[in-house]
Amino acid sequence: MKHEADPEDAEPSSSTQVAGGEAILRGKATINDVARLAKVSKKTVSRVINESPFVKQKTRDAIKAVIAELGFTPDPQARALARRKSFLVGLVYDNPSPQYVVNIQRGILDALEGTDFQLVLHPCDRSKPDHVARIQSFIQQHKPFGLILPPSVSEDEPLALALNEADVDYVRIASVELDTPSRMIRTLDGDGGAAAGRHLADLGHRHIAHIHGPLSFRSTHERRAGFERALAETGLVLRPEMAVEGGYTFEGGVVAAEHLLAQPNPPQAIFAGNDEMATGAYVAVRRAGFRIPEDISIVGFDDTPIAGRLWPALTTVRLPIREMGSAAATLLLQTADGMTAKKLITFSPEIIVRGSTAAPEAP
Amino acid sequence: MKHEADPEDAEPSSSTQVAGGEAILRGKATINDVARLAKVSKKTVSRVINESPFVKQKTRDAIKAVIAELGFTPDPQARALARRKSFLVGLVYDNPSPQYVVNIQRGILDALEGTDFQLVLHPCDRSKPDHVARIQSFIQQHKPFGLILPPSVSEDEPLALALNEADVDYVRIASVELDTPSRMIRTLDGDGGAAAGRHLADLGHRHIAHIHGPLSFRSTHERRAGFERALAETGLVLRPEMAVEGGYTFEGGVVAAEHLLAQPNPPQAIFAGNDEMATGAYVAVRRAGFRIPEDISIVGFDDTPIAGRLWPALTTVRLPIREMGSAAATLLLQTADGMTAKKLITFSPEIIVRGSTAAPEAP
DNA sequence: TTCGAAAATGTCACCGGTGTCAATCCTAAT
C-alpha cells in the first residue's frame, strides 16, 4: 500500500530517523501527525476522536483512515489535563469480604475493557474520622471520571453528600436509597432474606436462628427484615435471643454461633447474613459436635466462592456480584456516552440450595 | 495571620470572585500561584516539588511555606504529560486465586499510601496470543510508572523481554529468576515444599501423595522439588502414581484427590501445591468417607484466608503475600527516590500447623 | 579587589490534547 506522495506529508512528528526496515512504530503518533496527514486542523481530529456530530461524514472517514493507518491513540494524560477530568474510575471500598471486592473488581473490569478507562483502587477506612476528606482530596488531585461505591461505603450518607458537592460522578451499589439522591445498583436484600427464611421454613424447621451483620449496615436490616417476613408467613417468629450479631466476619460468625449453641434450646437452623459468618458457624457447629445438615442446617448470603468449597457445600443466597459491578461501571460510563442515563438498576437475589440444609431429623 | 500586603499578590489565579466568608479553597492552587506568592519562577517551585538538591535552603523553606498555606498539590496529569510518565502503578495479574490477588493488592496499597502513586488493575489472560501486545499498548498509552507482576505473569519470559524493550520499570514476584534479568521479590517455594514434606514425615507418615499445580508454572516444580528433597532426607520417595496435577484450582484439587483415593493403596497424607487444591482435597476425602486428619492428613500452601476457615483448619505453608506486595511496590518506587535500588528481596515460607495433620493412626 | 567555577534561578518552548469563538462553507429560501 502506497502513501500519498506529497514530500512534506512524511513521517509522524519527531524526526526520529530509524534504519531500514523498521517495524512500523504504531501508537506513538500524536494528534498533530494525524491532522497533518489528513490535512485538517487538530481540532477537527479532536472532534472525530470525541465523536462530535459536527463533522462531515467524508472528513470523518478520511481522518479515521489516517488514525487507523498511524495506529494513533489519544494520550489520556493530555486529554485529562485539558478536560480537567481523568480517565480513571475509582473503586472506593471498605468491605470485610475480599471475595466480594474481587468480584466487584472483575465486574467493573469487564465493563471497562475496551474503553479508555482504567480502574484504580481506593480503599477507605470508614472508622477514621477523615475518610471523607481523604476521598475528597483524591478526587481533587486525580479528577477521576467517576467512582463506584460498593457497600458499606455506599451507605455513607456524609460521603454521598460530599460527593455531590465535588465534581464527580458516582454509582452506588446498595440495598437502599440514601437521602441524597444518586444513581445506584440496587440489590433486593430483603427478598434474599425472605428466600432464606422460606427455604428453611419449607424444609420444616421451626426453631430458627439468625446471625446478622453490624447494625450500622443497611443490608443487615434488609436481610433480617425479609427473613422475618418470610418466617411470619409460616407463623414463625424470630425470637430475640435467636438473633445475634456476627459483624459480617468469620470470627464474628464463630462467636455468634457458639453463643446460639450454648443456649438451653439451641436452634435447628441458622441463617447467617453472609457467607463469611456462615463459614464461622460451620466451625462452631462442628466444634460443638453437631453435624451439618443432619443436626443443624445453615444458610449463608452472597454465594462467594467459599460457599462451594465448604463441606457440605453451603446453601446460600446469591447476588450476582460480578454482574453488579459490571452494571455499575456501565451506568457510570453512560454519562460519557451522553446516553439517557438510567438512574437505577435492580438485581434480585436467588437462593442456591446445596448440601448444608436439610429437613430436621425427627427427634 | 496576615498575608503580605502587596496589592497584586492576592488570590490564587483564576479570578473567581466568591461571596464573603468563603471556605479557603485549598488544593485548587497551581504552581503559578505558588510561584507568584513566593516571588520565584515556577521552575524553582517545580524543583522544590521534585526535591531537587539545587535549591537554596532558604528559598526552599519559603516556597514550602507558601505551598502549605495554599494547600497546593501538583496536578498528576500535568506532570505525567510533561514527563511522559504517569503516576500509575499497574498490577498485571492472571492468577486463579482471588485471595492471592487481593493480598498482593493490599500490600501494594500499603506501600503506595501517602505517595502520589495510584494502583491500577490490569488483568491479563495469558492464554490469549496477544496478551503481550495488550500490555504493551497499555504501557504506550498510559505510560505507567511501573508494573508489578505476581505469578504466573511473572514467569512469562516473552513478556519480560517485551517489558525490557518498553519504557517501564517492573518488579516480578516469583520463585525463580528468568533469563531476562529484572528486579524481583523472590519466594523460596522450594523451602516451603520441604517444610511440608518434613512435617508429614516427622508425624510418621510413610505413604504420602502430592497434588501439584500446572507444569507450566515454575512454582509447581519448586514446591515439588523441595517436597521430594525433604522426603528423601527421611528415606522416602514420592511414587509417580502419587503425584497428580490439580491445576491450582479447587475443582482440580477435587479431581486429583479422587484419583489418589481411588487407587488400590490410597495415601495417608496429601500435600497440595496450594490451598485451593487442598480445599478440593477436603471435599474429595470427605466424599470418600475418610476423616481429616484421623484417616488422611492434608497440607496446603499459601495460607490464604480459607485455610483458617476450613474444618479442621488447614495446616499450610505461609507466604507473607501482603508483605511481598508491599515490598514489590517499595522496590519499584525506589527508582523514583533515586536510592540505590536493590535488585532482589527474598521471602521465606513458614509452615503453619493447624488441625488437618496428625500422626497416622495405628492400623 | 577581582575572577572563575559552582550554585541558584530564570526563560521559554513544549508535552498532546480541548474550549472558545471566529471564519468559512453549504443549502434552501427569496
Place this chain on the structure above:
DNA sequence: ATTAGGATTGACACCGGTGACATTTTCGAA
C-alpha cells in the same frame, strides 16, 4: 443570483507542569 442561518472547520490560547539551556548569584581562591 442572492442571502440568511445552520453546518463545518480552523485559529489560538490554555490546561499545569517539566526539560534544556541561559543567566545571575555566590563565594572561595588568586
